[in-house]
Amino acid sequence: MTDPEPERTPVLALEGVSKSFGAVRALRDVSLRLYAGEAHALAGENGAGKSTLIKALAGVHRPDSGTVLLDGAPVVFHGPADARDAGVAVIYQEPTLFPDLSIAENIFVGRQPRRSFGRVDHKSVRQATADLFRRLGVDLDPDQPARGLSIADQQLVEIAKALSFDARVLIMDEPTAALTGSEVARLFGVVRALRESGAAVLFISHRLEEVFQLCQRVTTLRDGAWIASEPVEGLTEDDLVRRMVGRDLDELYPKQDAKVGEVALSVRRLTREGVFTDVSFDVRRGEIVGLAGLVGAGRSEVARAVFGVDRWDAGEVEVDGRPLKSGAPSLAMSAGLALVPEDRREQGLVMEMSIERNINLTGFGATSRAGLMNRGAERSRAVDWALRLQVKYARLADVVGTLSGGNQQKVVLAKWLATDPRVLIVDEPTRGIDVGTKAEVHRLLSQLAADGLAVLMISSDLPEILGMADRVLVMHEGRLAADIPRAEATEESVMAAATGRGRNAA
Structure with a gap:
């Protein structure tokens, strides 16, 4: 079940990818295509293979079979650094920043611009960080320590870090799980700005209403297998649930009558x-x-x-x-x-x-x-x-x-x-x-x-x-x-x- 693919080359794609861990087949002949300027949802129950797919795209796992394509050409990522250098960034649910460094230092850690005699050019680091936040429409102080930042602000720092590597593909794994309503709205504004600037976004969330609010297409996995890739427009939440679980989910809230006692x-x-x-x-x-x-x-x-x-x-x-x-x-x-x-x-x-x-x-x-x-x-x-x-x-x-x-x-x-x-x-x-x-x-x-x-x-x-x-x-x-x-x-x-x-x- 698939929609007609756009008549352009995907930025990043998987074609017929399989991956096993011992006797467990985590992915079975899965295909996925991510296009510039599009937010693409990845849906599926826990254990459906979403995490393994993300790690295959990010260079953490090498597929047992199948192909990873970058701009239409086969590519092999030997590790996360290869994927990052190719413009693929993963924003995880729980960011991992250095708490005692400033926001700017976290974004450019290990690759700060240097002045004469090898000294770090702190002014350039702060300016570059401010420019990144300006692109994202976010008001954060580059000199603020990472310690004490909310999860939402930590994620924005991770997104800014990805942009500093010229990321063309952003993979967002359950980014809203720990956010308030206003923080989710701000994050969605940032994602829309990234999409409009030409980035391809892969968005994973168990909150189906977010998929319909943010994404243009959705790919569904079930038990490690590809089920469908289709436009979000025209789908209902019931349709998507049926794809994910393989059955109608008649009762999400199966409340039984119970005798109330002491x-x-x-x-x-x-x-x-x-x-x-x-x-x-x-x-x-x-x-x-x-x-x-x-x-x-x-x-x-x-x-x-x-x-x-x-x-x-x-x-x-x-x-x-x-x-x-x-x-x-x-x-x-x-x-x-x-x-x-x-x-x-x-x-x-x-x-x-x-x-x-x-x-x-x-x-x-x-x-x-x-x-x-x-x-x-x-x-x-x-x-x-x-x-x-x-x-x-x-x-x-x-x-x-x-x-x-x-x-x-x-x-x-x-x-x-x-x-x-x-x-x-x-x-x-x-x-x-x-x-x-x-x-x-x-x-x-x-x-x-x-x-x-x-x-x-x-x-x-x-x-x-x-x-x-x-x-x-x-x-x-x-x-x-x-x-x-x-x-x-x-x-x-x-x-x-x-x-x-x-x-x-x-």
Whole structure:
């Protein structure tokens, strides 16, 4: 399934590329063509082969078969430096800048212009950086240290660095995952300016609305194979989802009816000075309570305090009537509280450890005897939960960092569900995962609630909140602004409370 190709030579292309890692075929006969002045989306579930394709274009992986074409001529990239010299730049979701260098020094590190006697020409470096930001329409100070820059500003520095290498192809891998709405709008303005200047942009995002907002064409991968390349115009989100998952996704939010029982989590007048104030709410068995609000409203901070990661200054937290101490996560775990954190890579997993060991990080007591690990029990526990959550992996002994984002999220969930919690707090449960896995996570949360678990779900995805929550708690500037029943929860009512215009929870 493909559209008629434009009558011009692509800047960069793959023709019939395949790549395997042992017995795993990551790419199977995949073709892709990127044209100057066009934003091209790459769509597919986690594990579809997107990352491998990006690395083939960027010179990280050499294809087992097939051809990489630059301006219509075959080329072999022996490493990322070759690709960069050919004008191919990758902007990753998590930029890697030197924090103690200035913005200008980061952009020209290792290749600063020199004056007499080999001295760095700092004036030229600053001027060149200012010129790059002017081209991008961005107001950043070249002398500002990289430390403390927002993720959005770090990405703009990476884009400026790519332009300093005369990049003709920009590959953007999930660039908006950690950005606010205004930051996304600014990034899209930069991408449009790059496209209009003649750059070819390959854009990867799980947010389908962004694909339709920014891109002219889209290529879809499924299970490492090419499915379609076609114009975005005329497609619907349902069409694209069908290409990605190979089936109609009838229920992205499969909310089951559940019997709501007794209060499992009670929070009363919780306060952490300067962060949140006088927060009170209950979560009952069988209930999914959504916690919404704008970035910086204090949602994650409340969850961290409830679990004991951060200390609170005043208030009370009880699980099944059992009071918890401030700043005592081990006691919270013993009481039956579980927290799936917002940042799974930094806070939810030990990326260098195996899948098996990560699942068992919360179960030392259940898998040890006389203080020694019982390898059989550990493996049995990991196999059980990996099967229950349908984690896709080659071997349980593999490093968890080799898994796709969606499967990493399942491992974090498995780690906590294995503790048999009474209350599950999930912070951004589907951030950065594909639509198919997102539906699986939603189905799992719904089933857990139906089985009597109390779930507190924090999400910046408003459709997710509205689709899954029995009640919606809305925070505004560190205070609880509203408690809205499912029947009354709409985008308008939630956003009104989140911006301080809605009814007060009291």
